[in-house]
Each structure stands twice: as structure tokens, then as C-alpha cells.
Amino acid sequence: MSELVKSGFIVDKDFKTLDFCEHCIIGKSHKQSFPKAKHVTNGILEYVHSDLWGSPSTPDNLAGPKYFVTFIDDFSKKVWIYFLKTKDEVFSKFREWKAEVETKTEKKVKCLRTDNGLEFCNKQFDDYCKKAGIKRHRTCTYTPQQNGVSERMNRTILTFGCTAYVHITEEKTGPRAIKGVFVGYPMGTKGYRVWIEEEGRCRTIRNVVFNEDELGPSPSAESEGTSDQGGEESSSSSNSSSDEEQDHEVDSERDHESESGDTETLDTYVLARDRERRHNVRPPSRYEDGNFVAYALNVIDDLEVQEPKS
Known part of the structure; x- marks a missing residue:
């Protein structure tokens, strides 16, 4: 109603303050907007942002890991990235990172901000932070905006390369x-x-x-490049499906024959009879470009030819 008064659709004198309406809240509830963040740190390692990215369905990279965890210092904006094969490696990487940065800077990590993932919220991680005097800040459920520094860095890393x-x-x-x-x-x-x-x-x-x-x-x-020809391939997919079924039947017959052949003893095997035959046998390389007549003439010169007696 206030907006309608400001827009001039309702006269101010006709406007009355409405009481709280529970039905309006239930039927028209929406998420609250996020104000601009106001966070100030006075030194390095006073406030650290961290997040884990990846999933079990993520394709393996060249080295095998499916995840990576980031640690971002709020004051200097320096980023540390560690690649992981499983989620349970987060705690060990955090201890490794903490020991490294505290030794180099001679300062202590004071506050760590993460989401509510089980890789951060577990008894082992909580006990370690409590013993080291590290304050924990967590986000609300399904609210990644409250950990925006790490979330934006994840998007930046994915475009790296x-x-x-x-x-x-x-x-x-x-x-x-x-x-x-x-x-x-x-x-x-x-x-x-x-x-x-x-x-x-x-x-x-x-x-x-x-x-x-x-x-x-x-x-x-490379696979994306071949997908551009999907229109041509789809037109022949119906014809190739039957060929694939026939090939599958032939392969199964060959597998059956190979299994039965394994039971035969070596005594019944004859090399000249049972060995695999070569196909497309070509003459020596120096005769590839010549005809067979020239090949025969060169061979006949090396043979001993007897002259006729009469």
C-alpha cells in the first residue's frame, strides 16, 4: 500500500495502516535480499574464508582428484588451493596449510568462515579449532551468499587455464x-x-x-568437435544399430569358440594348419610400385636356367 501511495495511485488521506496479516505472509513469503557486505579486518590471518568444490560425479582430472579446497585470507586476498581425491582430506589439508602460513607469517589464524558441509562440521575439526583458539563462522543452510568470497573464487578457478x-x-x-x-x-x-x-x-x-x-x-x-556432426550421425544411427547387434552376436560366438578352444590340448594343435592366416600379403617394398612382370623378370635372373639340348 505504501508503494501505491508513493506512485500516486492512492490518495494519502485514504490510506490507512493495515494490521499484521498472517495469511499474506504465508501466501506471499519470499527470500530476504542481501545487503552489501561490510566486513573489515586489520591484519593477515584474522579472518579466513574456505570452501570445498567438487562431487563424486566430477570427471577425473589429469592427476585423479575430484575436489579442491580453497583458503582465502580476507586482509591480503591471497588464495591457497589444494586438490583432493576425497572429502575427508579437508582436515589434513587445513592443518598442513595452517602450519605453513603461521610459520611464514609468525601470526595465528583467528577466525574461519565455512559452510555447513560435513567436511568442515565434524567433531575432529571442531575439537582442533577449539584447541587452537580459532573462532568458527558458519553460513545458514542453502545460503551460499553468506560465503560469497569463496563461492566467487570457485567460479574464477573453474575458468583457469x-x-x-x-x-x-x-x-x-x-x-x-x-x-x-x-x-x-x-x-x-x-x-x-x-x-x-x-x-x-x-x-x-x-x-x-x-x-x-x-x-x-x-x-x-575433441568430443565436442565431433558432436557438431550429430545431424549426419543421427540419420544413420538407425541403420548402424542393426550392424552393432550383428557384430555383438559375432563377438559372442567368437568368445564361445575361444572358450571351447582353450580346452583342447597342445597335442592336437598343428602350426601349419591352425595358425592365423595373414591377409593382404604384399611383395617386397622395392617392388610395390612395379608390376608383377618386372618382379618375375628380376627373380628369374637369379635362377639357373638350363639351355635346351637340341
């Missing part, structure tokens, strides 16, 4: 760089870690040129 060009000096006449994907920084080494798809491995190297405007190809890029 720009194209990188690694300098190589293998051949003087060949290319001087190879294309890869920037995946991070190595521990204890002054360089960059770059995934080289052609080699199927990561390189730790210093001489790298980055193209930050282009993201590197994902492992599924």
Missing part, C-alpha cells in the same frame, strides 16, 4: 615453441607448470608466453 606457448630448442629448423595449457605453479621451483597435450605430460619451465584472452582446450574439446 589460458593458452601458453612453451619455448623449445630441439631442432633449429623446426618450430621454436609448442602450444599448451597453463595449469599452475610448481612448489619450490621458479617456473610455470604447462600441460602439453601432444606429449601427454606437464612441463615445468620458465620460458613461457601467455595468451590470457584465450582459454586452453579442455579434454572434451
Whole structure:
């Protein structure tokens, strides 16, 4: 009603204050808006944000982990990322991170903000924080906005991996760089870690040129490229389905024959008779481009030919 008065649809003198209406609240309830956050810290490690990202259905990455946990210092905005294979590794990584940063900075972690995930809310984690004097701040259920610093960082990390060009000096006449994907920084080494798809491995190297405007190809890029031909493939899917069924029947027959063949003894096996025959036998490589007449003439020269007696 107040909004209608402000808009001029209702005269102010006709407006009366309405009593609290329970039916209106039940029928028109909605979520409260989030005001702009006002949080001030005075030093490093006074307030730390943390969150876990991933799920059991997440495809394995190149090293195998399905999760990662982040620790973000509110004062310096520095981010630490640890990759995990299971959720129960969060506690051990937190202790590892806490010991490292407190040794380097000579300061103590004072407050930790997380969600209500069981990887953070368990007796082992709670007892450790209570013993270390770390205050815990948690979010309300299904309210990720209250841990917005970590949630926004998760979205940033998922877009990580720009194209990188690694300098190589293998051949003087060949290319001087190879294309890869920037995946991070190595521990204890002054360089960059770059995934080289052609080699199927990561390189730790210093001489790298980055193209930050282009993201590197994902492992599924090739499959996405083939999906563009889905229209052509779908038209022949009905015809190929019957072929696949026939192939499956043939394979099952072969498996049955191989199982029965395993029961035969070696005494009944004859190499000349039972060995697998070669197909598409070609003449020697130097005669591939010639005809069989030239091949025969070259062979006949090496034979001893008897002259006729009469």
C-alpha cells in the first residue's frame, strides 16, 4: 500500500495502516535480499574464508582428484588451493596449510568462515579449532551468499587455464615453441607448470608466453568437435544399430569358440594348419610400385636356367 501511495495511485488521506496479516505472509513469503557486505579486518590471518568444490560425479582430472579446497585470507586476498581425491582430506589439508602460513607469517589464524558441509562440521575439526583458539563462522543452510568470497573464487578457478606457448630448442629448423595449457605453479621451483597435450605430460619451465584472452582446450574439446556432426550421425544411427547387434552376436560366438578352444590340448594343435592366416600379403617394398612382370623378370635372373639340348 505504501508503494501505491508513493506512485500516486492512492490518495494519502485514504490510506490507512493495515494490521499484521498472517495469511499474506504465508501466501506471499519470499527470500530476504542481501545487503552489501561490510566486513573489515586489520591484519593477515584474522579472518579466513574456505570452501570445498567438487562431487563424486566430477570427471577425473589429469592427476585423479575430484575436489579442491580453497583458503582465502580476507586482509591480503591471497588464495591457497589444494586438490583432493576425497572429502575427508579437508582436515589434513587445513592443518598442513595452517602450519605453513603461521610459520611464514609468525601470526595465528583467528577466525574461519565455512559452510555447513560435513567436511568442515565434524567433531575432529571442531575439537582442533577449539584447541587452537580459532573462532568458527558458519553460513545458514542453502545460503551460499553468506560465503560469497569463496563461492566467487570457485567460479574464477573453474575458468583457469589460458593458452601458453612453451619455448623449445630441439631442432633449429623446426618450430621454436609448442602450444599448451597453463595449469599452475610448481612448489619450490621458479617456473610455470604447462600441460602439453601432444606429449601427454606437464612441463615445468620458465620460458613461457601467455595468451590470457584465450582459454586452453579442455579434454572434451575433441568430443565436442565431433558432436557438431550429430545431424549426419543421427540419420544413420538407425541403420548402424542393426550392424552393432550383428557384430555383438559375432563377438559372442567368437568368445564361445575361444572358450571351447582353450580346452583342447597342445597335442592336437598343428602350426601349419591352425595358425592365423595373414591377409593382404604384399611383395617386397622395392617392388610395390612395379608390376608383377618386372618382379618375375628380376627373380628369374637369379635362377639357373638350363639351355635346351637340341
